[in-house]
Amino acid sequence: xxxxxxxxxxxxxxxxxxxxVVTGVRFDDTPTLLxxxxxxxxxxxxxxxxxxxxxxxxxxxxxxLFLLVVNxxxxxxxxxxxxGFVVDGLWAGVGAAIVTGxxxxxxxxxxxxKRG
Numbered sequence: 001x002x003x004x005x006x007x008x009x010x011x012x013x014x015x016x017x018x019x020x021v022v023t024g025v026r027f028d029d030t031p032t033l034l035x036x037x038x039x040x041x042x043x044x045x046x047x048x049x050x051x052x053x054x055x056x057x058x059x060x061x062x063x064x065l066f067l068l069v070v071n072x073x074x075x076x077x078x079x080x081x082x083x084g085f086v087v088d089g090l091w092a093g094v095g096a097a098i099v100t101g102x103x104x105x106x107x108x109x110x111x112x113x114k115r116g
Contacts, residue, residue: 006111011037014103021099024092028084036085039078040100048074071097 015036019025027033051070052059058066072093079087087093 006107008037008041010104010107011040011100013107014100015040015096017103018096018099022092022095024086024088025096026086032082032084036078036082039082040075043074043078047077068094068097071101075100 012033015027015033019027019033027036048070051073052067055066055070059070069090072090075096076087076090076093079085079093087096
């Protein structure tokens with residue numbers, strides 16, 4: 001349970017930072033940010049694996065770079081479902097995907113994986 005809470009907080013931080021750094025990504029208020037983090041976690045658990053399998057040939061051809069587009073699409077899906085969360089176009093989604101990916105990677109490096 002603690003792992004889910006930490007992942008939720010990291011996702012909140014990543015989305016907040018993406019809204020600060022990437023032009024075209026914004027939130028109306030803090031509850032919207034929190035709900036976006038929850039929806040992004042659910043979408044990453046359900047939708048992202050399906051998209052990853054469906055786009056596997058493109059991912060191979062682009063040496064994995066197409067996964068940025070998949071991540072941007074998942075973030076765009078969350079923005080489409082949530083009224084107060086705005087992502088203006090593909091490039092804003094890619095920027096948000098890069099920021100959230102880097103923040104998650106850094107947090108994972110600091111936290112580590114204790115499941116072994």
